[in-house]
Amino acid sequence: MRAMLRAVLDRVLTEARKAGRLAASIDTQYDIIFPEIDVADHQTLASASQMLVSALTVAKAQGWVSDETAMRLLFQFAGVEIDISEEQARIKKEPDHAPGCA
Numbered sequence: 001m002r003a004m005l006r007a008v009l010d011r012v013l014t015e016a017r018k019a020g021r022l023a024a025s026i027d028t029q030y031d032i033i034f035p036e037i038d039v040a041d042h043q044t045l046a047s048a049s050q051m052l053v054s055a056l057t058v059a060k061a062q063g064w065v066s067d068e069t070a071m072r073l074l075f076q077f078a079g080v081e082i083d084i085s086e087e088q089a090r091i092k093k094e095p096d097h098a099p100g101c102a
Contacts, residue, residue, distance in 0.1 A: 002032050052077055 009030065016022035056070040065073075068084050075082045 002034070005032050049077070 009032075013022065013028045017024065017028075022028070052074065056065065056074060059065045060067065060070050068088065071084050071087065075084075
């Protein structure tokens with residue numbers, strides 16, 4: 001990732017100099033710094049996801065939410081935009097699909 005970003009940035013700097021948008025006197029040295037991956041954040045998200053799935057399973061069993069609503073809430077939590085109708089159609093096409101299984 002670092003090499004790819006460096007290649008792009010170097011090219012942008014070179015083209016900016018050629019176009020006269022960046023003076024030759026400007027220092028073009030830079031560092032690419034990636035943040036540390038925080039394992040605790042991943043564990044917190046995994047735990048929250050597990051609790052959400054459990055809560056949605058109970059809500060579905062109690063008849064409080066439909067499959068569609070449960071799926072929509074799960075994908076919203078995950079930050080994923082998905083067409084729920086298309087996803088349900090794909091699930092129904094799976095050979096080992098049984099009602100209530102995902």
